[in-house]
Each structure stands twice: as structure tokens, then as C-alpha cells.
Amino acid sequence: xLKRALAIITLLIIGYxxxxxxxxxxxxQDKMIVGRYYLENVKEQTxxxxxxxxxxVNYRGFDTLGEVTVLFIASTGVxxxxxxxxxKRTARAEGSVVLKTGTELLFPFVVLFGAYIFIHGxxxxxxxxxxxxxxxxxxxxxxxxxxxxxxPHRAFEKTEGLAGMGYVLVGLIGLAIGGYFLFDWxxxxxxxxxxxxxxxxxxxxxxxxxxxxxxxxxTELSGIIDNMLKEGxxx
Amino acid sequence: MNCIxxxxxxxxxxxxxxxxLAVEWRDLLAATVGMAAVSLFASILFFMLQAPxxxxxxxxxxxxLSGAIVIFxxxxxxxxxxxxxxxxxxxxRW
Amino acid sequence: MNAQYASLLIxxxxxxxxxxxxxxxxxxxxxxxxxxxxxxxxxAIAGAVFVNVxxxxxxxxxxxxxxxxxxxxxxxxxxxxxxxxxxxxxxxxFMAVFSLKAVETEPIDKYAMLFLLLMLxxxxxxxxxxxxxxxxxxxxxxISAYALTAYNKTGExxxxxxxxxxLGGIGSSFFLxxxxxxxxxxxxxxxxxxxxxxxxIDPKVAQVGLAxxxxxxxxxxxxxxxxxxxxxxxxxxxxxxTAMFSAFVVKAGLYAAxxxxxxxxxxxxxxxVLKMVVIMAALTVFVAEFSALRQRDVKRMxxxxxxxxxxxxxxxxxxxxxxGVEAGVFHMINHAIVKALLFLAVGYVGITLGGTGIEKFxxxxxxxxxxxxxxxxxxxxxxxxxxxxxFWSKIRILIxGVEAGxxxxxxxxxxxxxxxxxxxxxxxxxxxxxxxxxxIRENLAIGTIALFLVLLILFIGLYPNYFWTVSQKAGQDIxxxxxxxxxxxxxxxxx
Amino acid sequence: xxxxxxxxxxxxxxxxxxxxxxxxxxxxxxxxxxxxxxxMETGVNLLxxxxxxxxxxxxxxxxxxxxxSNAVDPIPQALVLTAIVIGVATTAMALSxxxxxxxxxxxxxxxxxxxLRG
Numbered sequence: 001x002l003k004r005a006l007a008i009i010t011l012l013i014i015g016y017x018x019x020x021x022x023x024x025x026x027x028x029q030d031k032m033i034v035g036r037y038y039l040e041n042v043k044e045q046t047x048x049x050x051x052x053x054x055x056x057v058n059y060r061g062f063d064t065l066g067e068v069t070v071l072f073i074a075s076t077g078v079x080x081x082x083x084x085x086x087x088k089r090t091a092r093a094e095g096s097v098v099l100k101t102g103t104e105l106l107f108p109f110v111v112l113f114g115a116y117i118f119i120h121g122x123x124x125x126x127x128x129x130x131x132x133x134x135x136x137x138x139x140x141x142x143x144x145x146x147x148x149x150x151x152p153h154r155a156f157e158k159t160e161g162l163a164g165m166g167y168v169l170v171g172l173i174g175l176a177i178g179g180y181f182l183f184d185w186x187x188x189x190x191x192x193x194x195x196x197x198x199x200x201x202x203x204x205x206x207x208x209x210x211x212x213x214x215x216x217x218x219t220e221l222s223g224i225i226d227n228m229l230k231e232g233x234x235x
Numbered sequence: 236m237n238c239i240x241x242x243x244x245x246x247x248x249x250x251x252x253x254x255x256l257a258v259e260w261r262d263l264l265a266a267t268v269g270m271a272a273v274s275l276f277a278s279i280l281f282f283m284l285q286a287p288x289x290x291x292x293x294x295x296x297x298x299x300l301s302g303a304i305v306i307f308x309x310x311x312x313x314x315x316x317x318x319x320x321x322x323x324x325x326x327x328r329w
Numbered sequence: 330m331n332a333q334y335a336s337l338l339i340x341x342x343x344x345x346x347x348x349x350x351x352x353x354x355x356x357x358x359x360x361x362x363x364x365x366x367x368x369x370x371x372x373a374i375a376g377a378v379f380v381n382v383x384x385x386x387x388x389x390x391x392x393x394x395x396x397x398x399x400x401x402x403x404x405x406x407x408x409x410x411x412x413x414x415x416x417x418x419x420x421x422x423f424m425a426v427f428s429l430k431a432v433e434t435e436p437i438d439k440y441a442m443l444f445l446l447l448m449l450x451x452x453x454x455x456x457x458x459x460x461x462x463x464x465x466x467x468x469x470x471x472i473s474a475y476a477l478t479a480y481n482k483t484g485e486x487x488x489x490x491x492x493x494x495x496l497g498g499i500g501s502s503f504f505l506x507x508x509x510x511x512x513x514x515x516x517x518x519x520x521x522x523x524x525x526x527x528x529x530i531d532p533k534v535a536q537v538g539l540a541x542x543x544x545x546x547x548x549x550x551x552x553x554x555x556x557x558x559x560x561x562x563x564x565x566x567x568x569x570x571t572a573m574f575s576a577f578v579v580k581a582g583l584y585a586a587x588x589x590x591x592x593x594x595x596x597x598x599x600x601x602v603l604k605m606v607v608i609m610a611a612l613t614v615f616v617a618e619f620s621a622l623r624q625r626d627v628k629r630m631x632x633x634x635x636x637x638x639x640x641x642x643x644x645x646x647x648x649x650x651x652x653g654v655e656a657g658v659f660h661m662i663n664h665a666i667v668k669a670l671l672f673l674a675v676g677y678v679g680i681t682l683g684g685t686g687i688e689k690f691x692x693x694x695x696x697x698x699x700x701x702x703x704x705x706x707x708x709x710x711x712x713x714x715x716x717x718x719x720f721w722s723k724i725r726i727l728i729x730g731v732e733a734g735x736x737x738x739x740x741x742x743x744x745x746x747x748x749x750x751x752x753x754x755x756x757x758x759x760x761x762x763x764x765x766x767x768x769i770r771e772n773l774a775i776g777t778i779a780l781f782l783v784l785l786i787l788f789i790g791l792y793p794n795y796f797w798t799v800s801q802k803a804g805q806d807i808x809x810x811x812x813x814x815x816x817x818x819x820x821x822x823x824x
Numbered sequence: 825x826x827x828x829x830x831x832x833x834x835x836x837x838x839x840x841x842x843x844x845x846x847x848x849x850x851x852x853x854x855x856x857x858x859x860x861x862x863x864m865e866t867g868v869n870l871l872x873x874x875x876x877x878x879x880x881x882x883x884x885x886x887x888x889x890x891x892x893s894n895a896v897d898p899i900p901q902a903l904v905l906t907a908i909v910i911g912v913a914t915t916a917m918a919l920s921x922x923x924x925x926x927x928x929x930x931x932x933x934x935x936x937x938x939x940l941r942g
Contacts, residue, residue: 003850004850007846007849007850008846010849011842011845011846011849012842014842014845015838015839015841015842017537018506018537018838018841019830019834019838020533020537021510021533021534021536021537021538022510022830022834022838022871023533023830024514024531024533024534025510025513025514025531025534025875027830027831027833027834027874027875027877028831028877028878028879029878029879030878031513031514031516031875031897032516032878032897032899033399033515033516033517033822034399034400034516034517034518034519034822034899035516035876035897035898035899036822036892037399037400037822038400038898038899039884039886039892039895039898040892042886043886049885049886049887050288050884050885050886051884051885051886051895051898052286052288052289052884052885052898052901052902052905053288055898055899055902056902056905056906058394059394059396059400059401060401060402060461060462060902061393061394061402062393062394062401062402062459062462063402063461063462063465063902063903063906064906065339065343066453066462066465066466066468066469066906067465067905067906067909067910069343069346069446069449069469070465070468070469070472070909070910070913071909071912071913072346072347072442072446073442073443073446073469073472073473073476073913073917074472074912074913074914074916074917075916076439076442076443076446076476077439077443077472077473077475077476077917077920078916078917078920079436079439080436080439080440080443080476080480081476081479081480081482081917081920081921081923081924082920082923082924083435083436083439085435117291123887124885125287125288125290125291125883125885126288126291126292127288127292127905129292129295129296129905129908129909130291130292130294130295130296133292133295133296133299133300134295136300137295137299137300140300140303157350158350158351160347160350161347161348161349161350161351162347162351164343164344164346164347165344165347165348168340168343168344168347169344171340172340172344174394174395175333175334175336175340178395179331179333179395180333180336180392180393180394180395181333181336181339181340181391181393181394182393182394183394183395184394184395188395198887221300224304224916225303225304225307227920228304228307228308228311228916228919228920228923229307231311243832243833244832247832247833247835247836250836250840251836251839251840251843254839254840254843254844254863255843257859257863258843258844258846258847258851258856258859258860258863263853263855263856263859266855266856266859267859269859270859270862270863273840273863273866274866277840277866277869277870280833280836280870280873281870281873281904284833284873284874284876284877284896285877285881285882285883285884285896286873286876286883286896286901286904287883287885288901288905289869289873289901289904289905289908292905292908292909293866293869293908296908296909296912297866297908297911297912300912301862301911301912301915301916304915304916304919305855305858305859305862305915305919307919308855308919308920308922308923309855311923311926312855312922312923312926312932313926313931313932316851316852316853316856316933317852317853317931317933317936461903461906465906465910468910468913468914472910472913472914472917475914475917475918475921476917479921479924482924483928484924484925484928484929484937487921487924487925487928488925488937490921491854491918491921491922491925494914494917494918494921495848495857495861495918497914498848498861498864498865498914498918499845499848499861499864501910501914502841502844502861502864502865502867502868505868505872505907506841506868506871508872508903509868509871509872509875509900512872512875512899512900512903513875518899
């Protein structure tokens, strides 16, 4: 009990210290400097209506490349650590009839909804990451409903790699055409879609990149789920 | 104090309550549900803070998927915490 | 050379890592040779960047997406970054060659991807000029490091990795709180812009924020209260990965911490954070040396020695004087060379004789003369004997410490060096005068790398001036924030 | 000793960070520690978003009559998107390490693991 009390006292001290720091950053006040620039120029410079998406993919696209890499590392790492010579699923109970029929019916719609989320990332809230997660949820449903279901591993791994390469390639094309890595060549060099801001065919390379990210995130998260669910069997 | 403020207070209180329960429950499955609840309440707060993108991502990834993978891990290991002795901080010892 | 081409340093390893799933069908050896090829290409690019930066004297600023700095993210490849990116690439190449022999655990394709991404993360941490981008690259480095630590899939490896994950998770959360505070106080994330705005930050916010940032980086930089993961991880990781941890992953963390410290030097409350780092560093040196003394496993002993040297570097970097920073950078280079050599040789012994316990090293001088010779040179250099490279950097750190008024720290480091000498000489004695027979054929490629590193150690030991001028330039790059701000083409946002 | 004046969102965020840290410091079960880390990350994300909030302004989606002058700061939201994904990546990594630990030692209690290692 003594140790626990000690831990709580330490935590309270840390909390007090943090709160003192935070008191210098008042809540609800306008502190924007760079943020103001983004809000004022986002439509002309990127063609996206959703400023968050524009920042994630275009202005701070480098972060997102790193983020995609982090998820790639996680899926690779989980695959490396849970690697066994022979693996199989160990689920014993088949899903109920409701779950099975529901999954069969819903699966295409869930995937479609995920695709909708990432394709419209520059117009509505959402984007590649929630969209990809939705697609992974569809595969999760399949895993839960059917005992013997498995994703096509080789195809998924290759898709994952190709989508990642596609993202870097889009960046490298930007380096070749516009002179900067991850340069938005569709919007700024080719001037495509300038007259339909707020509709689907605008936003420069944002829809392309978000589609690649959505596919990549979907396959990666499904791969993680697959690795988590299967156990190694000794021969 | 208007209505919106009081909803904020209630949601923050619920969020902290589920965090405490998630930490204290011995049954890890229940603790995982508590963790997902923290994420869900946080996602409501994100929505109230005018961040719909973040709210969606947190609900899809933070609540649903990370909850799911924790449950898979529990399925492959054990469900209940064993009795513990008082020796904090295993990970700072050399 | 167009400055934007430095972005290839990030793009090439990334696209190569994504390419691995497509070639994994061709077998294990193909993947390993592919790994060598990619690291060689990376070395070539890094070499070109290095030559360009040192010939023109101008840093290369990569502007991602074509946006000028406070709006977009920039990479700042100045003298320091150019030098260390080159070191990262060369060491990765050596370790890729070493992996040919040292890593047999399946799945090799995943190993290759994680290896490349670890290299990428360290490169990015060194090159980036944006606070949040630094966080992203830190996570790339540390998550691939978690996976590689547990790669051998033994119980020890898993425990070490879990320790690392828990400490790293706490560290990254603290770092992010620090980012939130600093962003809330300034409204920008770009480092050069932060340096301009630093004097106007509320003193309490600056102090808490900076302390949190340093605390978060201390996990990667292996400073005292947060480095409990290091010895376990060093011991349990595959041998090439251990060498990479010691040679550049920890350096990337140290550099990031030093860069942030000096960026914020105009903020009030800066001095107290600096003192905190000096105390943490001194404790690191002290604790690590005394723990090394009672180790029976050579790899773990060298790991502790590496941690204590890292503490010395952190001490030098946090002195707050130009001499200190320059000496710290020089020590970073020397430490990278010496520890890469030691972990390479010890790892080679580990895979040939099946373990790294001290009893395996008995009579190594007769069994594997070349390896034993490399370990001897590395040990003597690590202790700081004159004529070897570390002597020069250590003595400069000590002088800088006395000048900055930290006599107690200098005394501590001197005492620690004596302890270090004791256990290294014990190791050398076991190797050359212990029992042990049976000559073993040594691998040519690994022998060549070891000999190259030995020659480099001796060369720096005899003619330190070439490398000293290079590290002086690199040190000024960290210390001289005014130039740093001037070099980054900030656009006037806000006012 | 003056009590710092902070809003309810900041309070909630700090409370989550501290509860998570408490779990990491005191609990023995590996999965419990990881749940604590995850709660901590949620707290940090909440803190970041609430720092970008500006009272009375709406979401930074510039359609339907919302202009640049009445939108909240978009940068912290973009950062949090990244941070959430990084958090789930760390969690997945940590869980697979925990599974290996359980396979090797048959327990998730860190003290027992230490004892078994000797």
C-alpha cells in the first residue's frame, strides 16, 4: 500500500507541474500563426475544402509519409514476431446464422463505404486512415463469421508494398516535374480541376494519395488481424 | 452554466470514470471494454471541440481496431490478472 | 547539385523497403544481397550530399511539397546532418554485410524491411527541421527498433523489447505533450521559426515544454532514469542490430536533444533544463560504468560501456559552450567507429562460438587472432589510451568541462575511465593469456570490415586534425543557432 | 500554493495521462500496462486537440458558408490524426511481443517472468 501511495503522490506532483505549464496556454483563445495562413490559402493552393486533409496530405505530406511507414513497420513487425513455420486458425465456434448472413450481405457495402470515406477525404471529414480502418473492419467481420476464412496473404502483401511504392513514386514524380519532393504536380503544374473546387474532381493529388493510403492501411490492418488470430502449430 | 457546458462536464467525468475502471478491473476483457469506452468518450469530446476528422479516426482506429487486437491478444494469453505484490517499476530496474 | 535531391536520402530507403515483398519469392540470399545493394546506394547518395555540403559550405534545405518552411516541412542537411547521414549509411552497409553471416532466423524479408526502416528513421531524425516531423521519425526509429530487438523471438529478447516499448511509450507521450505546449505557446512547429519566437514564450511554458521534450528524447538517447531498456536490448538483439543501436540510433536521439536545447537557448528557464541534462548525463556515466564492472557477458559489458560513453557525449553537449559541443561531436564520431568495431567482433565471436559469455573469449588470441586483435584495439581505444582516437575527444571533453565550471563532472568522468580500464584490461587478459586451443578460419568480408575500422581508429589516433576540423564545423552547426535561422528560407507568416 | 486555472478539457486530458501512467507504474500484468499506455496516448491526443480549439468557431471544413475567419486551428487536428495511427501501431507491436512472452514463460506477470529467468 505504501508504494501505491508513493506512486499516487508522484503522479499528483507531475500533474500539478503539467497544469502549471498548461495554465500559460489559455484554452479557447486564438493562437494561430501558421494555422491562419493555411485557412486563408487552402482553397487556392491545394483545391481541398477540408483544411485538415490539405494539411495532412499536402502541406505536411512528409509527416503522412512517415505515418504510413510507421503502420507498415507495425504490420511487418507483427508479421516477423508471430512468424511460425506453419500457422492455422484455432477458432472453435462457428458464427451464428445472423452473423454469417449479415456478414455476407454487408461485406461489399462496408468495403464500399470505406472507399467512399477515403475518396472524399478532401471534401468531408475522414480520409485514408479511417477509410482503411473501415475496410479492415469488413475483413474482421469475415474472420469472426467464418471459422476457416483467411485473407489472400501473398496478394495482400504485394498490394501493401505496391501502394507504398505508389505513394513514394507520386512524390518522386513531383520531384521530377515540379522540382520538390511530394510536390502537388496535378494541381500546381497541370492546373487540373481548378473550376470545380468543392466537388470530387479537385484537390490535386489528394484523392490519389488518399486512395493509396486507404488501400495500404486496409491491407495492413487486415494483415495484423490475421497474424494475431492465427497460432503456430507444431508438425 | 448552460447546457453545453454541463454536457462537457458529464462526458469528461464519464471518461475519467471509465479510465479508472479500465485500470482497476481484474478481468482484462472488461478492462479492454473500458479502454474502448475511454476512446469513444474522447471521440465525442473531439467532436465537441470541432474536430470531426479526428473524431472519426479515433472511433474507427482508437476504439474499434485497437480494442479488437487487444481482445485477440487476450484470447491467445490469459484473461485474468493474477494476484500482485507491491513492487512497482519493473521496467526501470537494470 | 540541386538541394532538393537530398530528399532521395529519405525516398530511396523507403521505396526499397516497400519493394521487398515483391522479391521475397526469390529466396533468402537474394533478399540479403538486395539489402547490401540498397545500403550501398544510400551510401553513394549520402557521400554525394556530404561532398556537396562541405565543398560549398552551404546547407542543403529540402522543402517537401515546395512549401517554404513554416508552412511546409523542411529537411536541414547542414554540416552535422551531412556527416552523420554518411556515417549512418556506411555503418548500415557494413552491418548489411555482417547480416549475411549473422542473421539466420526467419523471416529474412521482414528483417530486411525493418533494417532499412531503422536506417531511414535515424537519417530522418538527423535531417529534419520540424518538431513534429522529428516525433514521426523518432517513432519510425523506435518502432522498428522494438521489432528488431524481439526479432530472435527468445524469452529474453521479448522481455527486453517490452521494456523498451513501455519506456518508449512513456517517452513519446511526454514528447507529444511537450510539442503541444510549445505549439500552443508559439503557433508554429518549424525549428528555425521556434528559435526566432523563443524569447517571447511564457517562461513557465518554455521550461515545462522543453523539459518534457528532452525527457521524451532521453529514452532514445539513453540518459539515466530512462535507459533501463538499453543493456537488455543490446544483449538480446541480433548482433548487427546491436552495432547499429550503438553506432547511430542513440546518436540520432542525442543530436535531436542537443538541437532542441540550442534552438531554445533564448527562452527563459533554459539554464535550468541544461543543468538537468548535465546531471542526468553524469549519473548515466557513473551508474553504467559500475554496472559494467560486474558483468560476465562480454556483449552486455560492452553495452554498458557504450551507455557510459553516451553519457559523456550528453555531458559535453549540455555544457552550453562551443568547445563542449565540438568535443561532443568528435566523441560521437569516434564512439560510432569504436563501438561498431567492438560489437562487430564480439558478435562474430558470438555466432562462431555460440555465445558471448566471458569464458568463450578465453584464449581467443590463438583461436581467432584477427578478431581478437580487433577487440583489443577497440578496447584500448574505448579506454582512452593515447595514440587511439577516443583519447583526443575525451581530453577535449574534459578541458571543455573544466572551462565551463563543471569540475565535479570532470572528476566523475576521470574516475569512471579508471573503472572502464579495469574491465577492458580484464577482457584483454582473458583473450591473450587464457586457456583455449583450436584455430578457426575467419570470414574474409567481416575481417576486412574489422581491419578497415581498426585502421580508421589508428588513423584518427595519429592524425586527429582531419576529423577534428570536420567535427568543429559540425559542432558549430549545432551551436550557432543564428546561422541556422539565417540559412532556413523562412517566409514571413503572421508577423 | 496556487491552483492553476485550467479548463475542463485540459483537466480531463491530464487526468487520463496520469491514470495511464499510474497503471504503467503500479500494475504487474503486461496487458494492463499496455492498456495504461493506450489511455495515456488518448489523453495526449485530447490535450493536443483542445489546445487548437478556439471558442465559438467551427470545424475547419471551408464549405457551406464557413470562411477562414471562423474556423478553429487545423494543425493540431492534423497532428492528432498522425498520433492516433502511431499509437495503434505501437499497441499492435507491443501485443505481439506480449504474446511471445506468454508462449515462452506461460505468464503475463512481469515479476514472475523475472523470477523464471532467474
